[in-house]
Amino acid sequence: MFTGITGIFNSPNGTDMGEQLLNKVASQSIRHLFTRSEAIDIAIRCYPSSKLLQGSIDGFQMNGRGLVIRKDFYVEEMSFQTDAVALDVGAIFSGQLRLKQPTQAVAQVTLSEAGINEAFKSPLVTQRLVNLSLPEISDRPLCFQDIRVELLPNNQIHLFAQADLGDSEPVPIALSCTLEVERRRRIAFAHCQFRGDLIPETVHPQSEPLTQALGEILNNMVDLDRFDLDGVTLRINRLETQGKQLLFSGYAQIEHFPGSTR
Template sequence: MATTAIRALLSGADDLQVSIYCQPVSKLLQGAIDNFTMKSKGMLIKNQFRAESVRVDTDAIALDLGAVLGGKVRLMRPTEAIASVVLLEEDINRSFEAELVTKKLQGISLAEFEELDRPSETASFTGTRIELLDDNHIRLRTQITFEQSGETGEVAFTARMGVVEQRRLVLEEPVFEDDSPQAQKLGQIFVDQFNRMMDLDKFNLDGVILRIHRLRVRNRQLIFEGRAKINHFPEPRKR
């Protein structure tokens, strides 16, 4: 039943395994579980965001036994879990094409950037591609379009990936390939927009709060390790 409930929250998964530990087993009759472990490969959320692997190990769980008997998973009180997520470079690049992301990279006002002399223009960034490097660094390229004039250009830079307040993924210390003042300003506009956008609280599943304790890049994979507070299991998504 637990596996079925989790699958109902996802768009898909190549493999999903759920293990429940309870000793003595009789505690299950009271809705008590010592530990719940979920391991997934190829997890797809909202048909747009793919994770190569996800592992969640919870603390003790108290379930509403009446809800369980009715085929639902309901917590009697919040619980916490250790979480590990692995993202592939190609999946990160695919996520930049998701509607939830693309709409945040469109219609960016340039009015406050007087040095660009485009007070009435807005800009959009498309075709964003990331290359994962060593030492938590990335190389990024994106196309900028000035939406009113139709002019286009390219922004390219390397930066270090960091975490702020355990919830915001940010690009730090960017080094731009084009060192002209205008190119650097356009690049900084993208960096600022990215840093505002990548807030875990804006992406969380209903009832789940995620916090990142460690971030690292290895073998073209972005690895997050942290904790999740589970207030309640999200309702199954509508199909």
């Protein structure tokens, strides 16, 4: 097998063929990270290109668009660029991308307002918002539903929801808060404020305590460890709202790729 590999890389077009093969295998492996993807582009960095024969590359860059994680979480765009990577050459020729050791990558993620609102409808989120026991508010289990987010400048958001108390009409909720990053993995809904100006005055006495309760629940819910990709751990250094998009920058720790051995 090694003779065959050497022959490919030492042929006149061997370097190009090796890069093409690596691009193909990398694209297939990365596609398996996502439930769906509109486009994934891979760029290999390797100089001199003969290092491919030893499985050594300077790094690679992935740019993805229209990605879906765990069936329900839509990502507008995601990119990451790795440090130097040591690969198992034999695995490449069997159609796998196998790392000899973990590597890190600079990562950027873009979410859309529409994608965030769809994520609030996913079972992974809604199951944490139903049959809640809040005795200080109601003697019956309650649930929060129909959550909708509006992205605002300076990492601000408006959030609207309905609280179903089970024995009356749903109570509308409106709050404003600031999105912050905690411990590089948790999105905090900080400085939550009741926005009585956005809902009817007649429901303020019920809505205000429900607003505080929902803010506390959200603060303990959005943890990136619950959304990790197979073999890839994401961490956030910074987030920023830009128009109707939420941008994250940070890094990815890549232990292995789907279908490969750790």
